[in-house]
Amino acid sequence: MTECTSRRGILKAAAALPAMGGLPWRSARAQAANTVKIALLCDFGGTYRDVTGPTELACIRQAAAEFSNRGFNVEVLYGDNQNKPDVGSNLARQWIDRDGVDVVVDGGASSVALAVNDVVREKNKVFLNTSSATSDLTGSKCSPNTVHWTYDTWMLAKSTGGATVKAGGDTWYFVTADYAFGHALERDTTTFVRNAGGKVLGSVRTPFPGTTDFSSFILQAQASKAKVIGLANAGSDTVNCIKQAAEFGLTKRGIKLASLLMFLPDVHAIGLQTAQGLICTETFYWDLNDRTRAFTKKMRPNISVPLCMNHAGGYAAVLHYLKAAADMGVAQARANGVETVNRMKAMPCDDDCFGPGQIRQDGRKLHPAYLFEVKKPEESRGEWDYYKLLQTTPSEEAFRPLGDGGCSFVKA
């Protein structure tokens, strides 16, 4: 069968040859050299699909469209990482080796992102990480080829964790997704809770992916008598935890839930009735200011789930990359990933989603972090109107100080 197909393929190619005789080969090759290839790697079919997936793809295409008349072409590819590090890193390798991809965007789940981080570094391409949480990407696992754009576990721990301890939640118990992301989020939050004088009474590690019933873990958390249950998980895991905690009456007993990583689509899925009063941190909200509203209006026809910071991160990171590529010339940008990332670091950032900002030496993109409270159903005035802004952490305080991360190539 294979032989038959390949023989047929050869015959077809042979038949097509005369037709291609007139094709301007040189110009086709020139066009390829003048094309930047961007590939989005994230979850297209699982837990994290709605907070990345097709909506982020639409945002990246938007950024590419805005650069359509700058004298070079932008081609966007995408693939599903299935939340598996081996699948993700193989796809990235294949894209770079076979398809000539220059930039891998997102990466997805932290475990996948750490694997892709190594691949991109080895191949000297560019990795724009826009939805992974682990702060190790700019710490012990930092890479000169990587920009970590949207948020990280340290920032979440400081904003949501810090605010919860300040409000009196000084004893914690963690329900942690059992992989790189959950571990990093638990570790970073624990540091904040302890530094603020609080105590961590314990934690339970839940298998990922594949856990749907969290009631057992929630009861263990309740039995610890902690005032706060820290949810070091994301996506539908967080949704199920919050729903089931409400079902078992934890909130009625005065136990607080700290949803350390929650996105607007999650709130949409839980429903305001159950989610009201929860606090969470994002670096983008569609209704934050005139620029974010304008961006959302522009995107609205192409999306079906509410925009969250990951989607915005995809747009903004690609936009900034394209600015740098246009600035240094496409050929040079494609040739050397480290040099391109260095140019991105040297140029100030500015976009509709995150406003003005900059990329630090270790690859950390700096912008403000916003602490939100989920509105009561009667406070919500329209579609996706779910958040009330509680506090803003300015960009210089929102992320881990440069010296504390332990990034190997940061000069003291």
Next chain:
Amino acid sequence: MDDIFGIPAPLLFGQLLLGLINGAFYAMLSLGLAVIFGLLNIVNMAHGAQFMMGAFCAWMLLAWAGIGYWWALILSPIIIGFTGIVLEKLFISKLYKLDHLYGLLLTFGLALIIEGVFRNEFGSSGLPYRIPPELSGAWDLGFMFMPIYRGWVVVAALILCLATWLIIEKTRLGAYLRAATENAALVQAFGVNVPRMVTLTYGFGVALAAIGGVLAAPIYSVNPQMGSNLIIVVFAVVVIGGMGSILGSILTGFALGIVEGLTKVFWPEASATVIFVIMAIVLLARPAGLFGRA
């Protein structure tokens, strides 16, 4: 407070009860699988997708037609059961004479297609479905806070399982069904319309999955992957219980729910794998399963 193996007794009782509740879902789903496999010889990999469709159907009835939980509990299995009948007529009925593997591949493919369509249409983060007001609230059992709805799930699952077992083992209809699996030609010779009976049996198995979906909708978020997360475990339950054994799948479902619940206390990280470890041991010791006939 007494400790059992270093765990406070109230916590342990709570976990046993929760295990029983999860076991109820395993039992309900594995029952449907056992009925279909026992009578049709089809390994129905689409069972998880049909469970998910049941939940989505309840959500659609509420969101689009204003029809509440109790009606959904009746309508959703009928609607989804009917889609099962259509599938059986169009595809599955063509495979009865072939190896099991073909049925498995076909239904697996169907499951992927169905899940893909729902994911495209509704996204992956899920849709909210509220607990019906009659069943919201909770009982304080002293050792734990027991949501009334979860109690209802256990009762409903037990009733369903018992009723199915009675129908198949104790009624004339059940006798026809069992006879038809042994020797279809002979039963047909007695004037029983075997193909129609088989079609309806598949529809019934699918309807069981759909009821499970409706029962699960208020507890878990209604999302396209809710079935695929559960179906692998449920298959393990069926294998442990013995393929095609109805009583076996019911008892194993509840028992493994409890085992999994206890693992969540003693070694949470292993709770997703414990059932498969048991499956491997059972397959080594008794390849036909605990209740199966070799």
